[in-house]
Amino acid sequence: MKEACLIGLSDGNLELKKFIDLYFNSKYARKDYTINGFNYSLFDRTSGGTEQSLEWVWEFIQITTEWDKSNAQLDNLKHLRGATTRLLIGNPNNATLLLLKAFAAFILEENRLEVSKIALEARDDFIKGMNRFEETELKDQIEYQETLKKYEEFILKNSTTNALSLFFYDTLELLKIKKHREWIQKFNNKYLVNYE
Numbered sequence: 001m002k003e004a005c006l007i008g009l010s011d012g013n014l015e016l017k018k019f020i021d022l023y024f025n026s027k028y029a030r031k032d033y034t035i036n037g038f039n040y041s042l043f044d045r046t047s048g049g050t051e052q053s054l055e056w057v058w059e060f061i062q063i064t065t066e067w068d069k070s071n072a073q074l075d076n077l078k079h080l081r082g083a084t085t086r087l088l089i090g091n092p093n094n095a096t097l098l099l100l101k102a103f104a105a106f107i108l109e110e111n112r113l114e115v116s117k118i119a120l121e122a123r124d125d126f127i128k129g130m131n132r133f134e135e136t137e138l139k140d141q142i143e144y145q146e147t148l149k150k151y152e153e154f155i156l157k158n159s160t161t162n163a164l165s166l167f168f169y170d171t172l173e174l175l176k177i178k179k180h181r182e183w184i185q186k187f188n189n190k191y192l193v194n195y196e
Contacts, residue, residue: 026082098129
């Protein structure tokens with residue numbers, strides 16, 4: 001609900017009402033949601049948010065931005081944000097949901113990145129999701145870098161401003177710094193424990 005409050009403060013009552021409506025009624029959070037015979041239910045795909053897959057991240061980015069023509073792209077992204085926000089409550093470490101929520105927020109907030117707390121939260125969700133996939137699904141640094149590159153390509157493809165590419169570049173730099181810090185801490189703990 002923190003996100004709902006932030007939306008209400010920055011965008012007003014109408015956007016808050018839409019957010020709450022899409023939180024409870026997101027088409028992607030419905031069981032068996034289909035269009036033209038294809039199941040576009042994030043609820044079904046993730047078994048209610050309990051399962052994760054990097055392939056589902058790419059699939060749902062494409063569903064919301066290319067394949068689902070039942071609404072405009074921004075409306076689809078608002079539905080995706082509502083579905084992921086709802087499913088993350090019971091599964092806060094689901095990497096698929098974290099990356100999808102971050103993607104939706106990056107695109108929806110791109111015109112106010114400088115002042116958006118939601119964009120900063122999306123940055124944290126992205127980093128947490130990437131870290132989780134690194135722990136569970138990605139085999140090596142090559143796969144990790146390929147995943148970052150593919151996600152960045154989707155961001156750039158769906159962005160309408162240069163500000164988002166710069167913001168996302170900063171996000172990638174922050175992620176690299178955090179990973180480097182973790183490596184240094186592990187190194188120090190392993191090799192410098194008894195060093196005088």
